[in-house]
Amino acid sequence: MAIASISAVALVATACGGSSDDNSGSGGDGGGGGEIVVNGCTPENPLIAGNTGETCGGNVLDVMTAKLIHYNPETAEPEMDIAESIETDDNQNFTVKIKEGYKFHDGTDVLAKNFVDAWNYTAYGPNAQQGSYFYSPIEGYDEIQCSGEGDDPCADGGKPDTKKMSGLEVVDDHTFTIKTSEKVSNLPMRLGYTAFAPQPDSFFDDPEAFGQEPVAAGPYKFDSWKKNQAITMSKFDDYAGEYGGNADTITFKIFKEQEAAYTALLADEIDIIDQIPANALVGDKYKSDLGDRQLSQPNSTSQWIGMNYHIDKKLENPDVRHAISMAIDRDTIVKQIFNNANEPSTGVVSPVVDGFKEGQCGEYCNYDPEKAKELLKKGGGYDGKLTLTYNGDGGHKEWTEAVCNSVKNAIGIDCVATPTVDFATMLTKLGENELEGLWRMGWVMDYPSIENYLAPIFSKGAASNYYQYDNPEFEKLLTDAAAADDAAKANEMYQEAERVMLEDMPAIPLWYGKSIMGWSEDVSDVKATPFGNPDLAAVTVE
Amino acid sequence: MGKYIIRRLLQMIPVIIGATFLIYAMVFAMPGDPTAGKCGERPCPPAYVAEFNAKYNLNDPLPVQYAKYVGKVAQGDLGENQYGIPVSEDLKDRFAVTAKLGLMALVIEGVIGILAGVLAGLRKGGFIDNLVLVSTLFVISVPIFVTGFTLQYILGLKFEIVPPLVGSDASFYRLLLPGVVLGSLSMAYIARLMRSNIGENYKSDYVRTAKAKGLKQTRIIGVHTLRNSLIPVITFMGYDFGALLGGAIVTEGIFNIHGVGGYIFEGIHNRDGMAVVGAVTALVIIYLIVNLIVDLLYGVLDPRISHD
Numbered sequence: 001m002a003i004a005s006i007s008a009v010a011l012v013a014t015a016c017g018g019s020s021d022d023n024s025g026s027g028g029d030g031g032g033g034g035e036i037v038v039n040g041c042t043p044e045n046p047l048i049a050g051n052t053g054e055t056c057g058g059n060v061l062d063v064m065t066a067k068l069i070h071y072n073p074e075t076a077e078p079e080m081d082i083a084e085s086i087e088t089d090d091n092q093n094f095t096v097k098i099k100e101g102y103k104f105h106d107g108t109d110v111l112a113k114n115f116v117d118a119w120n121y122t123a124y125g126p127n128a129q130q131g132s133y134f135y136s137p138i139e140g141y142d143e144i145q146c147s148g149e150g151d152d153p154c155a156d157g158g159k160p161d162t163k164k165m166s167g168l169e170v171v172d173d174h175t176f177t178i179k180t181s182e183k184v185s186n187l188p189m190r191l192g193y194t195a196f197a198p199q200p201d202s203f204f205d206d207p208e209a210f211g212q213e214p215v216a217a218g219p220y221k222f223d224s225w226k227k228n229q230a231i232t233m234s235k236f237d238d239y240a241g242e243y244g245g246n247a248d249t250i251t252f253k254i255f256k257e258q259e260a261a262y263t264a265l266l267a268d269e270i271d272i273i274d275q276i277p278a279n280a281l282v283g284d285k286y287k288s289d290l291g292d293r294q295l296s297q298p299n300s301t302s303q304w305i306g307m308n309y310h311i312d313k314k315l316e317n318p319d320v321r322h323a324i325s326m327a328i329d330r331d332t333i334v335k336q337i338f339n340n341a342n343e344p345s346t347g348v349v350s351p352v353v354d355g356f357k358e359g360q361c362g363e364y365c366n367y368d369p370e371k372a373k374e375l376l377k378k379g380g381g382y383d384g385k386l387t388l389t390y391n392g393d394g395g396h397k398e399w400t401e402a403v404c405n406s407v408k409n410a411i412g413i414d415c416v417a418t419p420t421v422d423f424a425t426m427l428t429k430l431g432e433n434e435l436e437g438l439w440r441m442g443w444v445m446d447y448p449s450i451e452n453y454l455a456p457i458f459s460k461g462a463a464s465n466y467y468q469y470d471n472p473e474f475e476k477l478l479t480d481a482a483a484a485d486d487a488a489k490a491n492e493m494y495q496e497a498e499r500v501m502l503e504d505m506p507a508i509p510l511w512y513g514k515s516i517m518g519w520s521e522d523v524s525d526v527k528a529t530p531f532g533n534p535d536l537a538a539v540t541v542e
Numbered sequence: 543m544g545k546y547i548i549r550r551l552l553q554m555i556p557v558i559i560g561a562t563f564l565i566y567a568m569v570f571a572m573p574g575d576p577t578a579g580k581c582g583e584r585p586c587p588p589a590y591v592a593e594f595n596a597k598y599n600l601n602d603p604l605p606v607q608y609a610k611y612v613g614k615v616a617q618g619d620l621g622e623n624q625y626g627i628p629v630s631e632d633l634k635d636r637f638a639v640t641a642k643l644g645l646m647a648l649v650i651e652g653v654i655g656i657l658a659g660v661l662a663g664l665r666k667g668g669f670i671d672n673l674v675l676v677s678t679l680f681v682i683s684v685p686i687f688v689t690g691f692t693l694q695y696i697l698g699l700k701f702e703i704v705p706p707l708v709g710s711d712a713s714f715y716r717l718l719l720p721g722v723v724l725g726s727l728s729m730a731y732i733a734r735l736m737r738s739n740i741g742e743n744y745k746s747d748y749v750r751t752a753k754a755k756g757l758k759q760t761r762i763i764g765v766h767t768l769r770n771s772l773i774p775v776i777t778f779m780g781y782d783f784g785a786l787l788g789g790a791i792v793t794e795g796i797f798n799i800h801g802v803g804g805y806i807f808e809g810i811h812n813r814d815g816m817a818v819v820g821a822v823t824a825l826v827i828i829y830l831i832v833n834l835i836v837d838l839l840y841g842v843l844d845p846r847i848s849h850d
Binding site: 058127256264421 | 573574575577578579580581582584585586587588589590591592593595596601624625626627631632635636691694698699702705706707709710794795796797798800804
């Protein structure tokens, strides 16, 4: 039963994100008060929950929205938020009951229809919402997508006939049902993502205008957005949930450069920064600057090197792939290039998600030039040039070159790091299966589940499966895990699937990202969520 | 005089049209994907990309795009940038800040540079002359980001004499330090330019005549020598003002000033044609007007130059 892991009973955690020793503030009417200023950046799109997929807008919406599920900032465990219960007998038909008393910032009640309408709106193809694909497991999703060919699938008659997914149904004001097209044991766990936030009735009148002044149901309500300068929010008095905030107002101050944000922190002009600039990471300078007012912990970013050995026959022998992996000196690269802002990884799954297991890669992720040489010989060697392609718009030059040097020195393959203009160009090439050799790839979780690092990336026909990875054993483990009636059992199967995949090694794990934050003397209780954002609602102002 | 000004204003029209078209074409010709990064760590869904392209006419050929853009501009609508914010609104905010910063840098570099140049030029080989020569050489050889970060750290963070950052509150007080940093390089150039011109003109015939007539030293220098010597300096400052408006990217980054330079840089980076063309067109117009003012000042400074 999926609900076993997140029943309402499990919610004995305190309001402030589960740290047992703090007694500051309780949900809804937290004490504290005061003002928090945190560094932000300009959202790429209007602030609509279903159309925000990048951090600048995501950070703002995180504080403003309430979803069915809330992720515990320390463990990433899903906890009930608006949901009273999410029940299922077969992992395919879910009944969602929502709590009464939740209100949107405009005073209207949060009802079942607010979820169903918002979800249908986001999933509906012609609305061109970024969060649309989150709804793909729901029955009827395919029927509301555009079917046209070419660049614009919604042009000339490609529009779907219906606007509603058959898998969503409102039962009464506080109950609705979800039916998925296949078994999805971790569906409840997914529902805490921003794209699943409910929308008030006013949203549907004019989404464009709404995106400039959003209304949600979370602990903070939107006040103002001074373009390119600051976004301000204040505490919502009628917030009924358990995850209320302490501070009266939260301001995202927009900085152009990380260095400037760091200077502002040293000058006490800002309370929290969620990134430390490279020049302060060198020699752990930030630790001597800030003392114990900083934290660093793994976040959900996972980086690896991908390849498609169906088109690059030279990589077809698994021994060659293992040899390359064992020729990469991850520890040294992380220390010298990243100043320890990353952590060498032992699998593709990030340590912050439910189901993570250490050491999945086995010895293949250890740096061992001798063993690598043996494996390379056993696998028939590698002739000619090996390219490592990276996108030139993302600061990957230094480390890709370091990886290539490491491979060159350890096993003598002539490895060359080659840039593409940008990420989109690289993805286009990958989508057309025309990139030989190796290429960099990374993943940031959508929801804190091990499944999110496997199924969308390595399962047959998945959108991000640029590896053309196809292993029946792996597929079966995924299907069985999705149908498992027990979360622990499901996770075991996913872990097994990860091991199978790494044995084949279409992807060579490299490192996890870390969230590194700093804060001023005026605030305390700063914690990083698994998503790598500061949990602003839990912060107390001195 | 009036005829001359009108002629000059009319000449601006083709320049502006040509400049906007060139910039539009360049932004359009840049490789890369304008929707890159708009959807976080993954590519945007096709429907999103299609809608985005339709909204910004990115599917049209370049001349059609440009014609649509000019048509809108003619109605006073500069379009929206890729964040969905009207460009005119953006430019209003950013030019207000940048103009303040540029003027401050210009005043600082003008006053100090001219003063140092005059003092050095009158006593060539003296102590002040050597001091000015050495210190300007130092300022010219240190890159601006070094100057910026160092002064920010010492004056802003360590001794807390001035605020280290500007941010959204762009008051003159907060802009003081960035103004000094931004103007420092040109200050050194002006001082050296002034020094050589004063030295040259001070030896000229009309100054000798003025001396022979028994005029006061202050009048000889302040009126006769200075006026003539200012012509190259004014030319340089006119050019520099334009450069300060658009080229203050480094200084803006260090002090977190939301100005025009950074706006253009980001626009180019995101292939945000609307934003770049709007901002650069405004810069071109300002540049042309400043140029005209400089030309008119020549006539004031040196009666031998006349525009009639």
